Amino acid sequence: DEQLLESGGGLVQPGGSLRLSCEASGFTFSRYAMTWVRQAPGKGLEWVSSTVDLGDRTFHANSVKGRFTISRDNSKSTLYLQMNSLRVEDTAVYYCAKEVSSSWSVWGQGTTVTVSS
Amino acid sequence: QSALTQPASVSGSPGQSITISCTGTSSDVGSHGLVSWYQQHPGKAPKLMIYEASKRPSGVSRRFSGSKSGNTASLTISGLQAEDEADYYCCSYAGTTTVLKWVFGGGTRLTVL
Numbered sequence: 001d002e003q004l005l006e007s008g009g010g011l012v013q014p015g016g017s018l019r020l021s022c023e024a025s026g027f028t029f030s031r032y033a034m035t036w037v038r039q040a041p042g043k044g045l046e047w048v049s050s051t052v053d054l055g056d057r058t059f060h061a062n063s064v065k066g067r068f069t070i071s072r073d074n075s076k077s078t079l080y081l082q083m084n085s086l087r088v089e090d091t092a093v094y095y096c097a098k099e100v101s102s103s104w105s106v107w108g109q110g111t112t113v114t115v116s117s
Numbered sequence: 118q119s120a121l122t123q124p125a126s127v128s129g130s131p132g133q134s135i136t137i138s139c140t141g142t143s144s145d146v147g148s149h150g151l152v153s154w155y156q157q158h159p160g161k162a163p164k165l166m167i168y169e170a171s172k173r174p175s176g177v178s179r180r181f182s183g184s185k186s187g188n189t190a191s192l193t194i195s196g197l198q199a200e201d202e203a204d205y206y207c208c209s210y211a212g213t214t215t216v217l218k219w220v221f222g223g224g225t226r227l228t229v230l
Contacts, residue, residue: 033217037163045155045163045206047219059217095162102210102219103153103168110162 002026002106004096009111016086016115022079022096022108029077030054033099036070036081038092039110046092049081050099064090086115120145120220121207128228134195137225139207140188145220147188151210154183154192157224158203166205167192194227202229 008020020036036048049060049070058070069082079096091114097104122140129135139146139154146152152170155163165174167183170190180195190209194201205225212218 035219044224045157045208045221047208047221050217050219052217057217059212061218101168101172102149102151103165103208104155104163105165105168105174107162107164 002098004098004106004108006094006096006108006111009094009113011114011116012086013117014086014088014115017082017084018086018113020081020083020094020096020111020113022081024077024079024098027098027106029072030074034070034072034079035097035099035104036079037095037097037104038090038113039095040089040092043092048094051079083113086113088115091115120211121209121222123205123207123222123225125223126226126228128230129194129197130230131197131199133197134193135197135227136194137192137205137207137227139190139192139209139222141190141209141211141220142188145209145211146185146190149210150185152183152185152190153208154181154190155206155208156201156203157206163206197229199229202227 035050051058055072067085071080093110095110098106154167157163170185171183207222211220
């Protein structure tokens with residue numbers, strides 16, 4: 001059974017940093033591109049960042065470019081999102097997802113990030 | 118403001134069919150056949166219902182179907198059931214061969230009357 005398990009969320013002050021992790025199981029992690037998608041409270045889904053299977057190419061939404069960095073460790077089947085210079089508007093549930101055919105077939109349960117003073 | 122436009126809400130009675138539209142531009146929906154649809158129940162993670170505009174993943178009911186024409190994609194749910202009540206999001210690939218990027222619609226709340 002393919003599964004993704006996020007961790008690392010929490011409460012942080014504006015300007016602070018957090019690193020999210022997403023541990024994969026049940027599939028060959030190194031063969032798939034992976035993505036982070038977020039959802040602010042009561043709002044819709046927003047694509048945040050993606051990385052290809054080898055991790056040598058990464059892409060970020062304009063809203064997080066220069067502040068967030070996606071990375072992966074294929075030896076640990078784990079995806080990361082380093083979030084720096086956090087803003088109140090980054091408050092959201094962050095989901096990691098496995099990409100297949102430019103869509104996301106497996107999602108984690110999400111981890112909540114709250115940016116507040 | 119979301120990149121793709123969906124109606125905020127739709128409703129239907131059990132057994133009926135409904136269609137949710139998703140309108141984009143020639144840079145996303147219109148230039149790629151890479152539209153996907155996600156169902157999300159309250160407090161749960163999204164679930165993939167349709168990919169590549171009209172393909173259904175294994176395990177998804179045949180009552181769900183997708184289509185695309187020009188800059189607009191559509192999700193149709195036939196034989197509405199109470200369990201279909203949820204939020205539905207469309208998503209389109211909007212990148213190039215070298216830059217990955219996706220855009221979502223604002224979501225549609227489906228109410229089963």
